[in-house]
Amino acid sequence: MSLELCDVTVTLGRAESRTTALRGVSAGFAASALTALVGPSGSGKSTLLAVAGALLRPDSGQVLLDGRDIARLSPAEQARLRRTRIGYVFQSGNLLSGLTALEQLLAAASVAGRPPRAMRPRAEELLAEVGLAHRLRHRADQLSGGERQRIALARALLLEPGLLLVDEPTAAVDRERAAGIVDLLATTTHRHGCVTVVATHDPVVTRAADHVVDMTRLHTTSAAAS
Amino acid sequence: MYLALLELKAARGRFLLMGGVVVLVAALVGIVSGFTTGLGDDTISALRRLPATHLAFARGADSDQFARSLVDGRALDGWRAREGVRATPLGVSIARGTTNRKVEVDFAAFGIEPRSFLDPGSTSGRALSAAEPYGIVVSQQLVKDGVRIGDTLAVDRLGITLTVRGATGRSSYGHVAVAYLPVTAWQRIRFATPGVAATTAPPPRQYSAVALQAAPGADLAAADRALGTGTRTVEAAYAAAPGYTGERVTMTSIQAFLYAIAPLVVGAFFAVWTVQRQPELALLRALGASRRRLVGHTLGQAAVVVGGGTALGAALAAGLGLLVGSEVPFSLPGAALAATMGTVVLVGLAGTAVILRKVTTVDPMTMLGAGR
Numbered sequence: 001m002s003l004e005l006c007d008v009t010v011t012l013g014r015a016e017s018r019t020t021a022l023r024g025v026s027a028g029f030a031a032s033a034l035t036a037l038v039g040p041s042g043s044g045k046s047t048l049l050a051v052a053g054a055l056l057r058p059d060s061g062q063v064l065l066d067g068r069d070i071a072r073l074s075p076a077e078q079a080r081l082r083r084t085r086i087g088y089v090f091q092s093g094n095l096l097s098g099l100t101a102l103e104q105l106l107a108a109a110s111v112a113g114r115p116p117r118a119m120r121p122r123a124e125e126l127l128a129e130v131g132l133a134h135r136l137r138h139r140a141d142q143l144s145g146g147e148r149q150r151i152a153l154a155r156a157l158l159l160e161p162g163l164l165l166v167d168e169p170t171a172a173v174d175r176e177r178a179a180g181i182v183d184l185l186a187t188t189t190h191r192h193g194c195v196t197v198v199a200t201h202d203p204v205v206t207r208a209a210d211h212v213v214d215m216t217r218l219h220t221t222s223a224a225a226s
Numbered sequence: 227m228y229l230a231l232l233e234l235k236a237a238r239g240r241f242l243l244m245g246g247v248v249v250l251v252a253a254l255v256g257i258v259s260g261f262t263t264g265l266g267d268d269t270i271s272a273l274r275r276l277p278a279t280h281l282a283f284a285r286g287a288d289s290d291q292f293a294r295s296l297v298d299g300r301a302l303d304g305w306r307a308r309e310g311v312r313a314t315p316l317g318v319s320i321a322r323g324t325t326n327r328k329v330e331v332d333f334a335a336f337g338i339e340p341r342s343f344l345d346p347g348s349t350s351g352r353a354l355s356a357a358e359p360y361g362i363v364v365s366q367q368l369v370k371d372g373v374r375i376g377d378t379l380a381v382d383r384l385g386i387t388l389t390v391r392g393a394t395g396r397s398s399y400g401h402v403a404v405a406y407l408p409v410t411a412w413q414r415i416r417f418a419t420p421g422v423a424a425t426t427a428p429p430p431r432q433y434s435a436v437a438l439q440a441a442p443g444a445d446l447a448a449a450d451r452a453l454g455t456g457t458r459t460v461e462a463a464y465a466a467a468p469g470y471t472g473e474r475v476t477m478t479s480i481q482a483f484l485y486a487i488a489p490l491v492v493g494a495f496f497a498v499w500t501v502q503r504q505p506e507l508a509l510l511r512a513l514g515a516s517r518r519r520l521v522g523h524t525l526g527q528a529a530v531v532v533g534g535g536t537a538l539g540a541a542l543a544a545g546l547g548l549l550v551g552s553e554v555p556f557s558l559p560g561a562a563l564a565a566t567m568g569t570v571v572l573v574g575l576a577g578t579a580v581i582l583r584k585v586t587t588v589d590p591m592t593m594l595g596a597g598r
């Protein structure tokens with residue numbers, strides 16, 4: 001799988017709050033490689049992930065996933081792509097309230113059309129890998145911020161996506177955990193050959209990444225998005 | 227459905243509460259429906275049993291015809307002479323009497339000609355007979371009240387004594403049990419003066435109505451003009467039974483209100499539920515759930531709550547029906563129960579349908595907002 005952005009421009013908000021979040025951004029992301037996307041807050045990292053993840057349609061430019069422009073797909077086709085080929089860890093708000101850690105994963109499996117019962121052993125294994133074997137039956141509101149991010153990561157990995165988009169996975173965890181998470185991301189990426197893009201501020205991530213892309217350099221005008 | 231059930235389980239308190247409301251609404255609909263049918267039966271089952279197509283009342287009697295109309299023998303003879311019509315007299319009035327066992331009963335006296343097409347026959351004992359002008363056939367409710375075949379029944383204060391020849395099925399008129407008797411005996415009851423000793427002079431040859439079996443296409447209007455009567459179908463004559471129209475209006479308006487309330491409460495609940503759940507719905511959309519899936523998901527939850535609640539409510543209404551038995555006019559046959567409960571489910575789900583737009587228009591991009 002390969003991901004390439006060609007001259008992508010995204011404006012967000014209306015009237016007063018109108019912001020150009022991505023300005024003519026072009027970038028390529030290789031398979032089997034962990035790319036760290038860095039840049040100051042507000043530089044457009046999350047926006048780039050959303051465009052790559054078929055969540056957000058750019059104003060102009062192309063988003064090529066395996067050479068196919070996903071920006072032109074219908075909303076239904078984009079949703080299909082999201083549930084079948086893309087693993088996404090959002091910056092926040094990843095979990096369904098009221099459901100346990102294990103159910104979060106099984107629910108995602110059912111959305112993707114996979115039988116929850118059959119996916120259960122793998123889900124438990126992944127939760128153990130992110131260090132949450134003892135939290136399977138905790139509900140979202142009974143977990144810490146870092147624990148929630150790790151559940152979201154396990155959920156993203158469950159369906160073995162070709163494209164893995166991760167937004168600040170280590171923002172709420174200690175250095176030791178951060179190293180564990182990055183390790184898991186790197187091994188998964190190399191083992192499954194997926195395209196992995198991680199938006200981050202964390203040096204632990206950048207050190208372990210195969211590539212580091214500076215968001216501020218991607219905009220065609222050198223100034224950060226205004 | 228997996229996810230829908232997970233959510234049901236996670237928010238079971240709220241769903242149980244909502245289900246409880248649906249149970250009560252459904253039970254109430256069932257109970258009201260049972261009373262509507264029961265009271266209706268109690269008011270007009272005797273009329274419904276009449277094997278006539280039309281009733282010809284005196285012209286000018288436009289309401290309470292059974293009490294107000296008097297048709298004379300000339301009109302009866304006229305009707306009998308018409309082409310395509312069979313005619314027989316019918317007398318209806320309310321009376322009270324006491325049996326030789328001191329059982330006091332109210333009864334609706336239905337005067338008919340023995341062996342005419344109105345004759346109900348008998349399910350036990352003997353049928354009416356012209357040979358016994360004061361022999362009567364009583365309906366089941368009177369038997370239950372303690373009137374036995376062979377008893378005599380003295381009509382209060384009129385000095386007329388009737389003999390119970392036989393019994394027939396359930397039949398009542400204006401919440402009063404029916405007793406069938408020869409129309410000549412009925413005339414004696416109808417035209418007697420209380421307290422005055424019965425005379426031997428024949429009573430006036432008059433009736434409440436002429437019951438008709440009209441062939442399709444028979445010109446009833448022409449007969450009405452010629453004979454001075456006003457003909458209406460038996461169904462149209464139900465309204466002339468005492469209390470019938472008022473009861474129906476009351477009961478059906480209660481039912482209509484319940485049918486309006488059901489979708490409103492269910493709709494309001496799912497509207498609040500959906501608004502509360504916007505972040506979850508956005509997340510599901512972001513994870514790639516299709517709109518169709520989310521709609522199915524919401525409808526599935528509504529089906530569980532509305533369907534489950536209605537089933538329980540139906541059981542409650544049916545149970546109450548069994549409990550009250552025949553003590554009160556309550557009748558809820560399986561078909562009626564199924565129909566009313568089907569309506570409750572439909573209007574309940576209709577209430578949910580209104581908020582489906584809120585489900586399909588959720589924007590997965592809100593996942594990127596910092597507010598989460």
Ligand SMILES: Nc1ncnc2c1ncn2[C@@H]1O[C@H](COP(=O)(O)OP(=O)(O)OP(=O)(O)O)[C@@H](O)[C@H]1O
Pocket residue numbers: 012013014017018019020021039040041042043044045046047048091225
């Ligand atoms: N809905 C919106 N309406 C208007 N402007 C928006 C909206 N969402 C984001 N922005 C703006 O777009 C720019 C890019 O936002 P984005 O979330 O991509 O930044 P980021 O690099 O991920 O920042 P951070 O490191 O803080 O997460 C920011 O300046 C932000 O203020």
Ligand SMILES: [Mg+2]
Pocket residue numbers: 045046047091167199
């Ligand atoms: Mg961000």
